[in-house]
Amino acid sequence: MMREKTYKYRKFPAFLAMVLLIFTSCERDLDEDADLATFPSIAEVYTDNPVNLTDEFFISFDPAEGANTAGFGTDDNVAYEGTSSIRIDVPDPNDPGGSFIGGIFKDRGAGRNLTGFDALTFWVKGSTSASVEFGFGTDFEGDKYAVDLANVTLSTYWRQVIIPIPDPAKLVQEKGMFKFAAGTISTGGLAYTFWIDEIRFEKLGTVAQPRPKILLGQDQFQQTFNGSQLNIGGLTETFNLGNGQDVTVNVAPGYFDFSSSNTAVATVNEFGAVTVVGAGTASVTATLAGIDAEGSLTVDSQGEFQPAPIPDEDPVNVISIFSDAYTNVPVDYYNGFFNGDGQTTQGGAPPININGDEVINYTDLNFVGIGTFLNVPSIDATSMTHLHVDINVQEPVDPGDFITLVLINSVGNDETSGSVTINSADLVSGEWGSYDIPLGEFTELGSRDQLGLLFFVSDASISNIYVDNIYYYKEVIDPSPNVDDSAATEVALPIGFQSTTLTYDIIGFEGAEDTSVDANPDPSGINPTSRVVRSLKASGGQFFAGSLLNLDSPIDFSASQKFRMKVWSPKAGIPVRVRLEDQNNTAGIELDSNTTTSNVWEEIEWDFSGVYNPSVDYVRIVVFFEFIPGLPGDGSTYYYDDIQIVD
Amino acid sequence: MNQNKNQNFISKFSWLMITVLTLSLFIFSSCETDETQEVVNFTNLVWEDDFNANGAPNPGNWTYDIGTGVDGWGNGELQYYTNRAENAVIENGMLRITARQENFEGSQYTSARLLTKGLFEKRYGRFEARMKLPWGQGMWPAFWLLGSDFEEVGWPQCGEIDVMENRGSEPTIISGTVHGPGYNAGLSISKEYDFVNERVDTDFHVYGIEWGPNYINFYVDDVLYNQITPEDVPGEWVFNDEFYVIINLAVGGRFGGPPNENTVFPQTMYVDYVRVYD
Numbered sequence: 001m002m003r004e005k006t007y008k009y010r011k012f013p014a015f016l017a018m019v020l021l022i023f024t025s026c027e028r029d030l031d032e033d034a035d036l037a038t039f040p041s042i043a044e045v046y047t048d049n050p051v052n053l054t055d056e057f058f059i060s061f062d063p064a065e066g067a068n069t070a071g072f073g074t075d076d077n078v079a080y081e082g083t084s085s086i087r088i089d090v091p092d093p094n095d096p097g098g099s100f101i102g103g104i105f106k107d108r109g110a111g112r113n114l115t116g117f118d119a120l121t122f123w124v125k126g127s128t129s130a131s132v133e134f135g136f137g138t139d140f141e142g143d144k145y146a147v148d149l150a151n152v153t154l155s156t157y158w159r160q161v162i163i164p165i166p167d168p169a170k171l172v173q174e175k176g177m178f179k180f181a182a183g184t185i186s187t188g189g190l191a192y193t194f195w196i197d198e199i200r201f202e203k204l205g206t207v208a209q210p211r212p213k214i215l216l217g218q219d220q221f222q223q224t225f226n227g228s229q230l231n232i233g234g235l236t237e238t239f240n241l242g243n244g245q246d247v248t249v250n251v252a253p254g255y256f257d258f259s260s261s262n263t264a265v266a267t268v269n270e271f272g273a274v275t276v277v278g279a280g281t282a283s284v285t286a287t288l289a290g291i292d293a294e295g296s297l298t299v300d301s302q303g304e305f306q307p308a309p310i311p312d313e314d315p316v317n318v319i320s321i322f323s324d325a326y327t328n329v330p331v332d333y334y335n336g337f338f339n340g341d342g343q344t345t346q347g348g349a350p351p352i353n354i355n356g357d358e359v360i361n362y363t364d365l366n367f368v369g370i371g372t373f374l375n376v377p378s379i380d381a382t383s384m385t386h387l388h389v390d391i392n393v394q395e396p397v398d399p400g401d402f403i404t405l406v407l408i409n410s411v412g413n414d415e416t417s418g419s420v421t422i423n424s425a426d427l428v429s430g431e432w433g434s435y436d437i438p439l440g441e442f443t444e445l446g447s448r449d450q451l452g453l454l455f456f457v458s459d460a461s462i463s464n465i466y467v468d469n470i471y472y473y474k475e476v477i478d479p480s481p482n483v484d485d486s487a488a489t490e491v492a493l494p495i496g497f498q499s500t501t502l503t504y505d506i507i508g509f510e511g512a513e514d515t516s517v518d519a520n521p522d523p524s525g526i527n528p529t530s531r532v533v534r535s536l537k538a539s540g541g542q543f544f545a546g547s548l549l550n551l552d553s554p555i556d557f558s559a560s561q562k563f564r565m566k567v568w569s570p571k572a573g574i575p576v577r578v579r580l581e582d583q584n585n586t587a588g589i590e591l592d593s594n595t596t597t598s599n600v601w602e603e604i605e606w607d608f609s610g611v612y613n614p615s616v617d618y619v620r621i622v623v624f625f626e627f628i629p630g631l632p633g634d635g636s637t638y639y640y641d642d643i644q645i646v647d
Numbered sequence: 648m649n650q651n652k653n654q655n656f657i658s659k660f661s662w663l664m665i666t667v668l669t670l671s672l673f674i675f676s677s678c679e680t681d682e683t684q685e686v687v688n689f690t691n692l693v694w695e696d697d698f699n700a701n702g703a704p705n706p707g708n709w710t711y712d713i714g715t716g717v718d719g720w721g722n723g724e725l726q727y728y729t730n731r732a733e734n735a736v737i738e739n740g741m742l743r744i745t746a747r748q749e750n751f752e753g754s755q756y757t758s759a760r761l762l763t764k765g766l767f768e769k770r771y772g773r774f775e776a777r778m779k780l781p782w783g784q785g786m787w788p789a790f791w792l793l794g795s796d797f798e799e800v801g802w803p804q805c806g807e808i809d810v811m812e813n814r815g816s817e818p819t820i821i822s823g824t825v826h827g828p829g830y831n832a833g834l835s836i837s838k839e840y841d842f843v844n845e846r847v848d849t850d851f852h853v854y855g856i857e858w859g860p861n862y863i864n865f866y867v868d869d870v871l872y873n874q875i876t877p878e879d880v881p882g883e884w885v886f887n888d889e890f891y892v893i894i895n896l897a898v899g900g901r902f903g904g905p906p907n908e909n910t911v912f913p914q915t916m917y918v919d920y921v922r923v924y925d
Contacts, residue, residue, distance in 0.1 A: 205844035206819055209782060209911075240782060242846065244816040246909050 042112050045105060045177045045199040046122075048082040053107060053177070059140060060103040061181070068098030080123040080158045080197035090130070090182045092191040102181030104138050105199075107174070114171035117201035120163045120178070126154030126194035131186035134161060137252060139176035144254040146176065149247065154194050164207045164239040164247065166255045167289040206242030212288035213237065214256065214272070215295040222297065223363070223394065223464070224276050225305030227355030232258065232272035232297060237288060256286040256293065266299050276354075279303035305354045308390040308432045308468035319379055320471035321370060321454065322351070324358055329379060332371035334360055336453075343367055344460070348467075360467040361394075366460045370470070373411040373452030381448045382573030383596045384472035385605075387437045394464035397427045403465070404457040407442050411452035416629075418442025419457075420610075427462070438607050439472070440575070440592035446628050448594075449573070474596060479526040479603045480564055483642045490552035494644035497531045505550040506533065511541015511633045512625075521639065527566045527601040532641040537625055541633030546577075546624035549643075554617035555580065560647040561609040568639035569625065572598040577627035578606045580618040587616045592627060603642075689773035689857055694923040698742040704735060704761060711735070712760040712895075714752070720760075724787070725899035725906075727754035735759035742918040744788075744896045746781065748906075756906075760895030768795045768889040773924040774810060775855030776894065781914035782848035785906030786815025787897040788916045790854055792890035803831035806885035808863060811854035814903035815914070818846045821854065823865035825875050829882025836880055838865065838873040851919055860887060894918060 044051035061067035071089035079085045093099045120136045135148035149163045165171065178199055184190060216234035224230070235256060238248040253272040260266045260274075265282035268274045274284055274297065281300045286293040311318075311325045320326035322334065334348035345368035348360045362368055372379050391403065401424040408417040420441045427433060439448060454470070483496030491502055497517050508515030518534035520527065537545050555563075567576060572595050579590035591606045612618075625638040696708045711730040712720070719725060726746060728734070734757050735744050746758040780788045789812045794805030809824040824837035845852075857864040863886060865873040877884040896916045899905040906912075 203844075206842075206846050208818065208846050208849045211911075240818060240848075242819045242843075244784070244814075244818055 043117065043201045045120075045201070046086060046196070047198060047200075048079070048084040050105065052109075052112075053105060054109075056108065057105045057177075058103055059106050060101075063098055066099045067103070068095055068101045070097045071101045072103070075195060078195050080125075080195075082197070085195040085197035086199075087193060087195050088180065088182060089193050090184060090191055093184055093189050095191075100181065100183035102133075103179070104140065104176055105178035106139060107177055111173035111175040112171075112177070114165065114174050114201050115168045117168055117171075117203050118165055118207045119202055119204050120165070120199070121160060121202050121204070122178075122199040123158045123160050123197045124152070124154060124194060125156060125158045126192060127156065128154070128187060128190070128192045129156070130154050130182070130184070130192050130194070132194065133179075133181040134163060135179040135249075136163065137171075137174060137176040138179045139174070141175065143176065143252060145170055145174060146179075146252040147255075148179070148250040150250060158197075162204070162207070162241055162247065163249060164210075164237070164241075165201075166210070166212070166237045166249070166251050169289070170255060204242060207239050209238075209240040210289070210291055211238040212251070212256070212286070212291055212293040213295050214286045214293045215297060217294040219296045220298070221300070222352075223300045223302065223361070224352065225302055225354050226276055226278060227305060228274075228276040228299070228301070229353040230274040230276070230297065230299065232268070232274060232284060232286070234295065235272070251288070256288050258284060258286045260284050265301055274299065276301045305357075306392075306432065307354070307357050308359070308392070308466075309434055311388065311469050311471065313388075313471070313473045314476070317384075317474040317476060318471050319381060319384060319473070321372070321379075322358070322360065322470040323468065324356075325469065326471060329372065330376040332374040332376055334370050335362070336369040336371050338367075338369065357468075361464070362456065362467060363464050365456065365458050365463050365465060367455055367457040369456075370454045371452065372454075373450075378411070378450040378452045379472070381439065381451050381472045382594055383474055384448075385439060385475040385593065385596075386473050387439060387442075387454075388435065388469060388471050388473060389437075389467060390432050390434050390469045391422070391427065392432045392466040392468075393427050393429045393462055394466065395429065395462065397424050397429045397462070399424050401427060401461040402458065403427065403462055404455075405437065406453070406455035406457060407439075407445055407448065407451055408453040408455070409445055409447050410450045415452075416444065416446040418445030432466075432468075434469075438591065438593065438605075438610075440577075440594075440606060441610060443590065443592060445592075446575070475605065477564070477603050477605055479566070480642065480644060480646055482527065482529050483644055484529075491549075492551055492553040493555055494642070495549075496529060496642055497533060498529060504533075506547055507550075508535065508547040509545065511538045511545030512536065512547050514538065515547035518639075520641070522568060522599075522601065525601045526603060527568070527641055529641065532568070532639045534637060534639050535623070535625065536637045537633035537635070539633055539635035543627065543629055543631045543633070544624055545633050546622055546627075548620055548622045551619045551621065554619045555621075555645065557608070557612055557614065557618075557645065560645050561607060561612050562646050563606040563608055564603055564642070564644050564646050565606075565623075565640050566601050566603050566642040567595060568599070568601050568641075569595040570598055570636050570638070571626065572596060574626040575628065576604060577622075577624040579622040579624070580608070580612075581620040581622065582616050583619050585620070587613060589613070589618070590622075601641075605646075689924045691925040692922060693772065693925045694767050694769070695920060696742075697740070697920045698737045698918060699740050701737050701739075703730075703732065704737060704742060708763060708766055709761040710764055710766060712762060715754060719900060720897070722897070722900040722902065724897040725754065725785075726756040726758040726897060727751050728760045728895070729757050730759065731757075733757065735761060740919070742894075744894065744916040744918070746786065746896050746898050746912065746914045746916075748912040756898040756912075758896045758898055760893065760897075763892040764793075764795075765891075767923075768891045769923060770887065770889045771859050771925075773855060773857050774892065774921075775853050775923075776810070776921045777851050777853045777919035778811070779849075779851045779917040779919075780813050780815075780818075780847040781896060781916050782815050782818050782846075783906065783910040783914060784816040785899050785904065785910050786813070786914055787900055787902050788813050788815075789893070789895055789897070790921075791893050792856075793893060794885065795889040795891055802826075804828050804883075804885060806888075806890070807831075808856060808858070808886065808890065809837075810856050810865070811867075812902065813847055815848075815910070816903055818848050819843060821847060821867065823856070823873055825863060825880065825886070827880060827882055827885045830880050834881075836875055840865075840867050840870070840872045842867075851917070858886065892921060892923075894921070 075087035137146040262282035486498040515535040575592040581588040792808040797805040807826040
């Protein structure tokens with residue numbers, strides 16, 4: 001607008017002069033525009049050269065994080081006005097010099113007083129219509145008054161960009177003169193060039209209708225506890241510019257004045273960090289330059305928080321997704337917000353902090369997924385035996401309430417999934433319930449070498465839970481003594497295959513026909529006994545090739561349901577499925593448990609406590625090695641021994 | 648304020664420039680030679696409303712247009728005009744005309760249009776109002792005069808003087824326009840004024856005309872930005888008889904188009920005073 005007007009005046013100098021004369025004599029002045037066309041030199045940041053900045057005015061973002069410093073320069077062949085402009089060559093994502101470009105123009109002196117201005121303005125054009133971020137106030141010294149305008153779409157002709165100053169009175173000593181950040185997401189990975197010229201702060205007089213927002217203008221509610229740390233984000237301000245267009249900038253918290261309606265419940269600092277200090281309700285709001293910001297955070301503290309039990313698994317046996325007790329693997333998110341699929345669940349983005357303890361609070365729960373498959377490695381839990389999670393239900397638990405945990409392996413690529421449900425009887429309200437779920441109970445999962453999603457599903461039967469200590473672990477079993485059944489009078493647990501008088505009724509099938517009691521090939525370690533069961537899973541055999549052992553008496557599950565075997569496998573991390581059946585195979589239960597090592601005897605446990613039926617007589621044990629649907633046998637030979645129930 | 652009259656603005660621009668230039672020179676001479684007379688002519692306050700009594704506007708000064716007229720008052724306007732306090736009320740020394748987004752009598756918006764018709768009608772003088780305007784796409788505030796013989800001779804024969812019109816999407820620009828036979832709607836005689844470094848929605852400005860025999864001067868605050876005389880209009884000069892005053896806030900219509908998702912409601916037009924001098 002200013003420039004067009006300037007041209008107009010140049011075009012009609014005589015007209016200008018005469019109108020001036022006429023209206024002066026009629027006691028009416030020309031409008032005051034002419035007086036406003038001058039700016040202090042300190043207003044300018046870059047015209048044909050950096051103004052009032054040192055030669056080292058550009059500071060790149062960190063090259064160690066991928067910022068490309070080679071694409072920054074000036075161009076004496078392109079200018080909006082004058083002879084030179086700043087030229088930015090945005091690299092493609094595979095550029096060895098860095099995949100994006102950006103940085104700041106910094107006043108290396110004492111800083112500038114920008115209180116007399118209301119906007120940063122500049123002209124920009126691109127070789128293509130890409131999306132770039134600009135701003136000011138970022139000084140790499142805390143960025144206290146940073147203002148960013150994201151998603152500025154470049155045009156191939158010069159276009160002016162106006163970034164309003166939310167509260168010029170704050171900028172008494174500002175060093176962050178300009179900022180840009182550009183990548184190729186908006187161009188699908190194609191490199192491009194853009195030029196910037198005539199960067200200056202201005203007093204436009206037309207930056208108006210300021211509408212600050214916190215939390216993106218939402219009124220949010222958070223049930224929480226003393227010690228909780230919450231951050232007020234989503235800080236923006238929308239202005240209406242002289243051209244009638246709205247512009248929304250992201251605003252640093254330094255421009256806002258935050259306040260709490262009840263500081264006995266919650267306090268808030270200058271950065272918008274809220275600390276919950278007492279039981280009750282408090283509302284945190286903000287103003288910017290005296291204008292009430294839209295949006296608020298209401299916290300309802302229930303008082304002291306009872307943290308989840310501290311896990312005691314040895315870290316070497318743990319793959320942790322979310323726990324302060326362990327180093328967590330990277331995750332894509334703790335809430336995937338699959339809203340298009342009907343998800344209502346809020347929370348977990350990010351987890352909340354209560355007295356230094358990170359914890360996830362899912363509200364409006366129907367289902368929610370924790371992702372490890374997009375931009376982070378998926379989890380290989382083949383050597384793990386259990387999933388642990390602590391859940392604190394924040395509402396009464398009614399009959400029929402449930403939380404189902406679902407694991408998905410190899411997301412989107414022949415994925416498999418398995419689920420385990422925690423029923424209402426095992427959920428606890430207002431307290432922590434700790435759940436150690438054998439991974440073998442996720443029976444449809446098959447492999448667990450690429451776990452990508454862990455879902456909590458309640459179908460809204462439970463809507464508010466705290467979750468903590470989500471991790472996989474390998475249960476380290478103290479090996480049981482070897483079973484000496486040489487004097488046994490019937491084939492019944494415990495079985496050590498040491499009897500020379502009993503007939504062990506073992507039948508191999510579907511490719512594992514070559515299964516029988518045989519000599520221990522490796523009488524060492526935890527199993528030095530002489531006789532074991534040898535089972536060959538023939539090459540090309542069915543994935544469900546296995547062997548059954550008929551018992552003379554049913555398994556006694558009355559005291560314990562922990563089923564143990566010693567196993568010798570040439571392969572680590574493969575599932576071994578154990579199925580227990582009644583006489584006519586009208587009732588059966590089955591679980592997977594993985595080998596954790598190879599070519600050595602190890603003891604594995606199958607915990608049938610969650611699935612067994614006390615009224616059924618289980619008289620047949622079926623064993624499947626490497627039970628992975630669709631994966632045929634490969635000629636491996638497996639051994640097992642010492643079948644027993646341990647307490 | 649009838650019909651869209653902005654289409655020919657650009658093509659008229661150069662022509663207007665020359666005209667204004669010429670006329671300005673003429674005025675220049677007039678001011679120099681007869682300045683006292685010019686000032687005296689329009690400093691005698693003959694009618695005013697300062698809107699100092701809280702409540703409903705003075706029924707001795709103002710009447711209302713109610714409803715939607717025909718085709719949204721001839722312009723495809725979207726509001727339903729009411730005389731409710733929600734749409735027109737005096738508070739803190741200001742007339743507030745407020746456009747609201749609400750379902751009302753089949754319309755999506757309500758607002759108000761106040762007239763001095765039958766209460767105050769006058770030929771010639773300085774007509775001015777001090778106002779702060781609403782903002783946002785779809786707002787169409789106006790301060791204008793319509794010929795008192797409108798019902799006898801019809802529009803545009805009655806004549807229309809738009810002292811101030813604004814599109815809410817152009818917060819620095821207003822326009823002053825005349826409509827008459829042979830120069831109305833898209834062919835009206837109009838000129839825009841751009842505040843450039845000020846806005847109409849954040850500050851009060853005085854919008855006025857000086858209207859005498861065979862001339863109408865348009866000004867904003869202390870800036871005279873246009874003069875229209877019979878030489879400027881390609882038809883009969885119909886501005887030598889009585890007119891009445893209208894102040895309204897339209898929503899939508901063919902001047903600036905309908906509101907969009909960024910338009911903030913409600914929107915209020917503040918009128919500090921309307922004054923007429925002889």
